[in-house]
Amino acid sequence: MSTYLLDSSSPWQLYFQDPATPVMEGIVNLHHDLMFFLTFILFFVLVLLFRTLYYFQYNSNRTANPVIHGTVIEIVWTIIPSLILVIVALPSFALLYSIDEVIDPSLTVKCTGHQWYWSYEYSDSSEEIGALNFDSYMVPEDELELGELRLLEVDNRIVLPMGTHIRVLVTAADVLHSWAVPSLGIKVDACVGRLNETSMFALREGVFYGQCSEICGVGHANMPIVVETVSVNNYIQWLVEKNS
Numbered sequence: 001m002s003t004y005l006l007d008s009s010s011p012w013q014l015y016f017q018d019p020a021t022p023v024m025e026g027i028v029n030l031h032h033d034l035m036f037f038l039t040f041i042l043f044f045v046l047v048l049l050f051r052t053l054y055y056f057q058y059n060s061n062r063t064a065n066p067v068i069h070g071t072v073i074e075i076v077w078t079i080i081p082s083l084i085l086v087i088v089a090l091p092s093f094a095l096l097y098s099i100d101e102v103i104d105p106s107l108t109v110k111c112t113g114h115q116w117y118w119s120y121e122y123s124d125s126s127e128e129i130g131a132l133n134f135d136s137y138m139v140p141e142d143e144l145e146l147g148e149l150r151l152l153e154v155d156n157r158i159v160l161p162m163g164t165h166i167r168v169l170v171t172a173a174d175v176l177h178s179w180a181v182p183s184l185g186i187k188v189d190a191c192v193g194r195l196n197e198t199s200m201f202a203l204r205e206g207v208f209y210g211q212c213s214e215i216c217g218v219g220h221a222n223m224p225i226v227v228e229t230v231s232v233n234n235y236i237q238w239l240v241e242k243n244s
């Protein structure tokens with residue numbers, strides 16, 4: 001399988017990985033919107049703080065100011081922050097509910113977390129192709145080939161079609177795990193005896209790297225996730241080859 005177009009974190013990366021789903025694009029945009037308010041509030045509070053430190057120092061104000069109450073200012077500093085909260089809440093709720101939406105999926109894939117690997121089940125393939133189950137283990141450091149990513153590459157990648165509504169079911173077999181792929185905007189807890197559902201719609205082909213994101217024992221760092229999105233034709237070809 002291809003080893004180019006890798007979507008993984010880079011050394012000293014501070015910002016998001018490139019989005020590959022509408023959900024992740026929404027998360028990046030919400031972050032931008034929130035950053036505007038965050039920056040504004042940070043500088044406003046800093047200005048107030050330094051003004052206060054400067055004008056109210058002991059040397060220049062030996063007697064306390066008798067003012068203890070101001071109705072207008074109290075109304076202003078109550079209403080403006082609550083307006084800001086509403087402006088912040090509206091887009092974040094819109095995003096939250098749109099992430100929860102599962103739109104008539106044409107494919108379901110089940111991800112099960114184990115100590116310490118993931119296993120995948122494609123249960124709704126056609127009769128001819130049959131069901132598909134496989135385990136996905138990390139490639140150990142001494143078996144890596146040139147260009148493969150340390151602690152991120154797996155022996156069996158999960159291949160999914162792009163441009164398709166996919167239902168992702170996540171569960172665990174032993175302890176808590178979490179199935180997380182940053183570029184896809186997915187992070188779902190894997191709980192024993194419980195099936196968590198999310199959806200995915202990949203906008204482009206690529207290889208997307210993720211990691212278990214719920215501390216699950218000594219092998220927690222050694223159970224990465226690799227999702228490869230391909231065209232629908234290539235996906236069907238992969239499915240047939242994998243089962244033959």
Ligand SMILES: [Cu+2]
Pocket residue numbers: 113114176177178212213214215216220223
């Ligand atoms: Cu885990």
